[in-house]
Amino acid sequence: MLGRMQPGLGVRNPRTAQVDPAKMQGMYHWDDLRVFLAAHRGRSHAGAARLLGLDATTVGRRLTALESALGARLFNRTRSGLSLTREGAHVLAAAERIEEQLLGIEREVGGSDVRLEGLLRLTAGEGLMSLVLMPHLLAFREQHPGIDLELRTDPRPLDLARREADVALRLFRPREEALVVRRLGTLPxxxxxxxxxxxxxxxxxxxxxxxxxxxxxxxxxxxxxxxxxxxxxxxxxxxxxxxxxxxxxxxxxxxxxxxxxxxxxxxxxxxxxxxxxxxxxxxxSREVWSAVHQDLRGNARVRALVSWLADLFTRLEREAAPAHASQETS
Missing domain, CATH: 3.40.190.10 (Periplasmic binding protein-like II)
Structure with missing residues (x-):
């Protein structure tokens, strides 16, 4: 992803057994810190592997390398999973700051992308994705053959600020301040x-x-x-x-x-x-809403997909109205 960078992390002082803020000259791979964050969020090597699309052995090796470079143990290994040590908590705070800065750069660059080609990640609930969207998405792909559509149906809402997805469809109005939302239609x-x-x-x-x-x-x-x-x-x-x-x-x-x-x-x-x-x-009825991070609202791929989704749900509502009225009176 990125090469070596100055993350603002210190090397462990063996006398105090802490990450020493005075020793900020170490250079660490961001990818290793990304594995560290995934291990914290996934609570295990296997959980981190699922989040990153790696295998658990690779996760363990990267964490060991990071701990060796820092001279500090970052996790306690317990039966219930991984928990941060005191040194790990220091690293977490710094790593999350770095992550947010890098994500901000990605969103800012992505938000000005005027190309109708490249990766576009859409997340929605399993039912909405499989039963409503999937039969129609071929039309979108034919309209925009340069867009590589990646579909996510995770049971948890994906974090748009972390670029886990570019566009989200939700059956409620999203309230996060950084999101631009649009009501697409209703599901009776x-x-x-x-x-x-x-x-x-x-x-x-x-x-x-x-x-x-x-x-x-x-x-x-x-x-x-x-x-x-x-x-x-x-x-x-x-x-x-x-x-x-x-x-x-x-x-x-x-x-x-x-x-x-x-x-x-x-x-x-x-x-x-x-x-x-x-x-x-x-x-x-349930309302269907689209959500994108405010930094990506100018992205051409995002705009094309949201516009297409709005047209789709308008058409589906119009087509479903007579059948629904008939069922209501039967």
């Missing part, structure tokens, strides 16, 4: 089941029947999302037959007959086995 939600489930448990027709039925839902980590709040409010004590952390697993479980599911109508439309039930159930 409904209750769905399958003939496999109806054959076992019957098909609910009214809200009052729902407490007698089983449900397929997200796991407890997503209890705060709108559809989960709706379910708790309208079906208190609901029986959860299956809980999962992915949209595709929930759709598959629902289609296989495990229970009813509250999902976006656009997601349900991808599986003909899913059938809308209880049209009177007015589930909250």
């Amino acid at each position: 939600y409904g209750l769905y089941g399958s003939e496999a489930y109806f054959a076992r448990r019957g098909r609910p027709r009214t809200l009052r029947e729902l407490p007698r039925h089983d449900f397929v839902t997200f796991d407890a980590s997503l209890d705060a999302i709108p559809e989960m709040r709706w379910l708790r409010r309208h079906v208190p004590g609901a029986r959860y037959a299956v809980r999962a952390n992915s949209t595709s697993a929930i759709l598959s479980a629902c289609a296989s007959g495990h229970g009813l599911a509250a999902v976006a109508t656009a997601f349900a439309a991808t599986d003909p086995r899913l059938v809308r039930v209880v049209p009177a159930a007015k589930l909250p």
Whole structure:
């Protein structure tokens, strides 16, 4: 990535067993500090390897080399993972300052890039990416053949300030100060089941029947999302037959007959086995927002993708409106 640089880190003073700020003349590879940061954030060599796309052996070797160069042990190795030593905490503070400076340079340079070619990283939830975007992204690639599109569906929101992604799609309005956001559209939600489930448990027709039925839902980590709040409010004590952390697993479980599911109508439309039930159930819609770091708002690739996404969601909403209205009145 970068060659040797002056990171503002001192060499360990053997008398005090601390990183000595008086000895700032050492030169360290930024890549080694990047591995150090990933090890801290990933809590293990394996976690760092996943974050960086390296193998755990390489991570361990780079950390050993950095500790040797500094003359200090940076991590305690425990059964629960890596924890910083006192010296490691000093290195962390300096390494994060360096990282932020380098990321700022990258964002500033990237923000003025007028080329419609090169890498562009898009992140979105697994359901939104696989079920809504993927069938249409070929059109974007054909319009912009010079753009190398990289798609990320990490369960955690990626950090745009750290350039983990260039454009993010989220089902809520992002609030981070450094982000430029745009509302792209809405995703209506409904209750769905399958003939496999109806054959076992019957098909609910009214809200009052729902407490007698089983449900397929997200796991407890997503209890705060709108559809989960709706379910708790309208079906208190609901029986959860299956809980999962992915949209595709929930759709598959629902289609296989495990229970009813509250999902976006656009997601349900991808599986003909899913059938809308209880049209009177007015589930909250979810807004779709794009987010980019303010330093990248002038980047030509970013602007092209966000504009294309806005057009896509406008068209999808327009096409879905008649079908959704028909379901509401059926």
